[in-house]
Amino acid sequence: MASSALALTGLVAIATPAKAADCTGTIAIMAPLTGGVAFIGKEQSGFAQVAIADVNAKNGSKIDFKEYDTQLDAAQAATQAPNVVANKGVIGVVGPAGSQEVLAVGGLFGANDIAVVSPSATRTNLTAGTYPSFFRPIPNDGLQGPGNARYMVQKLKAKEVAVIEEKTAYGTGLAKEFLAEMKKLGVKATNFAVNEKNADYAAVVTRISKTADFVFVTFQDAAKSQQVAQELIKQKKKAVVFGSDGSDQPTFKTPGTYVSGFAPDVSGLQVAASAVAAYKAKTGATSITTFGPPAYVAAQVIAEAAVRACAAGKIGDRATVLAEIKKTKIKKTILGGSLEFTATGDVKGGRFYIFQTQMDGSRKSIG
Amino acid sequence: MDYLGQQLINGLTLGGVYALIALGYTLVYGVLQILNFAHGDVYMIGAFLGFFAMTWLGGPLAPTVPIALMLLVMFLIAMMGTGLLGIVIERFAYRPLRNSTRIAPLISALGISILLQNGALLIFSPSIRTYDTSSYIPSTLGFSIGEITIDSVRLGVLVLSAVLMILLTKWVNGTQVGRAMRAIAYDKDAAVMMGIDVDRVIRWTFFVGAALAGAAGVMNGLLMRGVSSGMGLIPGLKGFTAAVIGGIGSVPGAMLGGLLLGVIESLAQGYLSTNFADTITFILLITFMLFRPNGILGRPMMVKV
Numbered sequence: 001m002a003s004s005a006l007a008l009t010g011l012v013a014i015a016t017p018a019k020a021a022d023c024t025g026t027i028a029i030m031a032p033l034t035g036g037v038a039f040i041g042k043e044q045s046g047f048a049q050v051a052i053a054d055v056n057a058k059n060g061s062k063i064d065f066k067e068y069d070t071q072l073d074a075a076q077a078a079t080q081a082p083n084v085v086a087n088k089g090v091i092g093v094v095g096p097a098g099s100q101e102v103l104a105v106g107g108l109f110g111a112n113d114i115a116v117v118s119p120s121a122t123r124t125n126l127t128a129g130t131y132p133s134f135f136r137p138i139p140n141d142g143l144q145g146p147g148n149a150r151y152m153v154q155k156l157k158a159k160e161v162a163v164i165e166e167k168t169a170y171g172t173g174l175a176k177e178f179l180a181e182m183k184k185l186g187v188k189a190t191n192f193a194v195n196e197k198n199a200d201y202a203a204v205v206t207r208i209s210k211t212a213d214f215v216f217v218t219f220q221d222a223a224k225s226q227q228v229a230q231e232l233i234k235q236k237k238k239a240v241v242f243g244s245d246g247s248d249q250p251t252f253k254t255p256g257t258y259v260s261g262f263a264p265d266v267s268g269l270q271v272a273a274s275a276v277a278a279y280k281a282k283t284g285a286t287s288i289t290t291f292g293p294p295a296y297v298a299a300q301v302i303a304e305a306a307v308r309a310c311a312a313g314k315i316g317d318r319a320t321v322l323a324e325i326k327k328t329k330i331k332k333t334i335l336g337g338s339l340e341f342t343a344t345g346d347v348k349g350g351r352f353y354i355f356q357t358q359m360d361g362s363r364k365s366i367g
Numbered sequence: 368m369d370y371l372g373q374q375l376i377n378g379l380t381l382g383g384v385y386a387l388i389a390l391g392y393t394l395v396y397g398v399l400q401i402l403n404f405a406h407g408d409v410y411m412i413g414a415f416l417g418f419f420a421m422t423w424l425g426g427p428l429a430p431t432v433p434i435a436l437m438l439l440v441m442f443l444i445a446m447m448g449t450g451l452l453g454i455v456i457e458r459f460a461y462r463p464l465r466n467s468t469r470i471a472p473l474i475s476a477l478g479i480s481i482l483l484q485n486g487a488l489l490i491f492s493p494s495i496r497t498y499d500t501s502s503y504i505p506s507t508l509g510f511s512i513g514e515i516t517i518d519s520v521r522l523g524v525l526v527l528s529a530v531l532m533i534l535l536t537k538w539v540n541g542t543q544v545g546r547a548m549r550a551i552a553y554d555k556d557a558a559v560m561m562g563i564d565v566d567r568v569i570r571w572t573f574f575v576g577a578a579l580a581g582a583a584g585v586m587n588g589l590l591m592r593g594v595s596s597g598m599g600l601i602p603g604l605k606g607f608t609a610a611v612i613g614g615i616g617s618v619p620g621a622m623l624g625g626l627l628l629g630v631i632e633s634l635a636q637g638y639l640s641t642n643f644a645d646t647i648t649f650i651l652l653i654t655f656m657l658f659r660p661n662g663i664l665g666r667p668m669m670v671k672v
Contacts, residue, residue: 035597039494167642193642197601199592202377202521203636203644206370223497223593230591233506234518235373251497251593 023061023310025321027052027302028068028084030095030105031295035071037221039249040097043279043288044119044295048094050278051296055303061310063091063303070096072220074169077101085112091309091321092117092302094295098220099123100169106131113318115325117301119294122245122262123173127344133322135341137297137333138262139350141170144244145177147352148216148260151367152242153185156258158213162239163191164204164228171196171218174244178216189216205231212239214258222249229254245352248290253361260352261290263335265365272334290353297333301325369514374637375630380521380590382629383528387583388606389613389621390535391453391576397552397616398572401461401469404476407603408483409452409577413445413584414594415487418496420444427499434503438589442527445585446578453577454570462566480599487596495595498588524586531582532622535575539618544571552616580606601645605632608652614665623663 029048031041045067052065068084070077077096084090085108092115096102099121106126109116110133117135118126124142126134152158161182165175175191182189190212192204205228208215215232217225225247232239233254243252243259252259266272267288275296276288305324306316314320330339340348354367388410395403420441425431432440460479464471500520509518539545547568550558559565587602588594605628613624628648635647655662 034488037495038492193640195642195645197645198641199587199598199601200377200381200590202380203374203633204641206373206377206637207641221495221593223495223591226497227591230501230506233501234509234521235516236511251495254501 023059023063023307023315024089025063025091025306025316026087026089027063027065027299027306028087028090028093028095029065029295029299030068030070030077030080030084030093030101031097032072033067033069035073037072037097037249040072040120040289040291041069042283043285043292044095044097046279046283046285047275047292047296048119048299050275050282051299052303053278054275055300055307059307061303061307063306065299066090068095070098070101072098072101074098074100074104078104081105081108085109085114089316090114091306091316091318092325094119094298094302096121097291098168098170099126099173102126102131102134103169106134109133113322115302115305115318115322117298117325119298120245120262120291121170123170124177125173127342127346129344131345135298135301135325135345137301137335137339137347138294139352140346141174141177141244143350144260144262144352145174146181148242148244148354149178149181149185149187151260151354152214152216153182153187155367156214158187160188160209160212161190161214161216162208162212163189164201164215164217164219165191165193166196166217166219166224167193168196168218168220170220170246174218175216178218201228202231202235204228205235205237208232208237208239210237212237214242215239216242216244217247218244220246222247222252225252225257225259226254229257245290248355250287250289250361253357255357255359255361257357258366259355259357259363261355262350262352263290263294264353265290265355265363266293266334266336269334269336271332271336275334293334297330297335297339300330300333301328301339304328304330370637372512372515374633376515376517376521377637378630378633379626380524380629381633382609382626383525384583384586384590384602384625385605385609385628386622386625387528387531387579387586388602389609389625390532390618391580392607392610393613393615393618393621394548394572394576396610397618398548398569399461399465399472401472402476402607403456403461403576404473404603404607405456405460405479405483406576406580406606407599407601408480408487409449409456409599410580410584410587410602410606411487411594411596411599412452412483413449413581414588414598415491415496415584416448416581417441417445417585417588418498418594421498427502430503437503442582442585445581447581449581449584450574450578453573456577457569457573462569484596484599491596495593496588497591497593500589500591504589520589520591524590527582527586531579535579536618538575544568548572605648608648610662611652612655612662614662617662617664617666620662620664627663
């Protein structure tokens with residue numbers, strides 16, 4: 001009888017919706033907080049924190065966060081992942097930033113029912129079904145590579161292009177998608193694979209044909225894209241650098257160059273104004289890149305799913321949060337559009353944005 | 368032919384930077400027979416000092432002094448700063464271990480390397496800095512010979528590398544400290560008996576070697592490469608490779624090794640594969656270690672028995 005009473009009490013506890021104040025849980029933020037691209041991690045973490053605060057303010061919940069530094073390095077991400085799993089309070093992960101990191105940790109998180117919502121990992125096969133708990137609020141390279149190729153050929157009238165493929169999970173996958181589309185379009189594309197540790201691109205630029213119209217680069221460090229753009233000018237070659245989203249950073253600023261981004265410039269969007277202002281006030285930043293706002297959406301997705309799980313009486317239950325994320329429907333995110341996920345975790349109706357660098361180094365959205 | 372010429376120019380510029388790093392390895396090895404594996408990180412500190420000197424003078428977009436003066440100050444501050452850092456490293460990391468086992472200074476060097484990297488990360492923040500050279504030296508400035516183009520920055524790096532190497536050669540051969548350095552490298556005990564102040568000469572050796580690495584760091588920044596706390600590892604290893612190829616302990620050998628390595632790397636990227644240049648570099652290192660451990664200009668070491 002006593003055991004039945006206890007069981008009943010437990011059942012009631014599970015089934016009873018929690019008070020908002022009891023809705024707790026920790027969102028792990030896996031980002032490059034130190035290392036060469038720490039500005040990405042700091043912006044992603046800052047926006048994620050703003051989103052968590054917004055969801056808490058709206059719902060009265062007490063969801064918190066914990067940062068895990070991955071340095072955009074797969075090995076470092078793999079070292080941090082067991083710590084995230086071991087933290088029983090963790091209900092989901094914002095991040096990791098890089099595709100190579102997701103490849104390293106996606107399996108472990110999937111096996112532990114921990115939802116992983118990356119704001120910037122775009123490699124196409126991450127959503128091929130291998131990582132059932134992986135989601136992204138941004139489009140994938142299956143859209144970026146072919147999209148950039150079509151834009152170059154159809155809008156910019158490219159007749160011949162060169163590709164500098166940085167040998168990383170991100171760079172190689174993207175170059176492959178781009179080259180396949182160029183082949184379909186019947187445009188000559190010559191690929192030059194380079195080591196991630198390569199520091200001098202003069203020899204590679206010398207190899208690029210004088211008749212090439214564009215050089216598509218798949219770096220994750222925009223300083224390299226800038227170096228290639230300047231080296232092309234020095235060697236009097238007409239090709240213009242077209243960078244992927246990895247080059248969408250302020251250091252890549254040669255006028256006339258192009259870059260694609262997985263998110264729009266939200267600076268002018270009314271729906272993003274409050275989040276951007278809160279981020280700037282919190283961090284003291286004076287400008288933002290396209291890396292931060294998707295992290296806001298990623299954290300919002302997890303936090304709102306956690307609130308729904310709480311309402312169902314499943315406070316901090318990873319599997320329930322994961323199930324709730326799959327049902328995500330946000331009418332308008334700070335990226336300007338609606339958000340729903342496909343069965344494999346991709347965003348429905350995603351698209352890339354093309355920007356051109358102006359004489360003053362600013363970017364103008366052109367497609 | 369133009370293509371080959373352009374790749375040779377690319378390689379010589381790269382080689383000039385490697386040679387300056389290699390000289391630091393070779394000077395220290397010549398005098399103390401230790402491998403200063405913190406040398407790549409001294410090069411990194413030099414790149415940062417040059418960057419901060421530029422920022423102090425108004426930055427790339429609004430320099431407060433003429434560009435030539437700004438560049439001069441950048442090099443002077445980087446070279447003086449790293450030179451003094453070299454003295455500090457010698458005093459605290461190597462001198463206490465001078466009479467210990469051969470492995471001890473090697474471990475100490477690795478410790479200093481990690482300390483410098485993490486110290487830079489903490490103090491300078493993890494962001495990648497760029498010298499933004501094109502803002503004050505237009506990329507179009509330079510000249511062409513046929514289809515070969517040599518921009519002003521690359522030319523400047525080539526000329527300055529050559530000038531620094533000539534000055535070093537004159538210093539080693541023509542000054543009292545340089546002669547004392549060679550004497551210590553030849554026979555330290557005999558040099559002590561001849562009244563040479565060994566500590567003073569070693570201090571000079573570390574100062575000069577580190578100052579050259581500082582200059583190489585600024586050159587790296589001017590060539591449009593990113594400046595960050597982790598930037599010293601690969602160039603440091605390549606500088607070491609250049610020193611081994613040339614014959615570690617030999618000043619002309621380090622110069623030759625550096626230039627040769629830069630040219631080989633550039634030609635490998637130009638004719639073989641853009642992806643495997645580093646692999647080829649380190650295969651070269653292994654080949655020299657196996658078949659010609661004394662390098663091109665190095666001499667077999669005489670061991671007292």
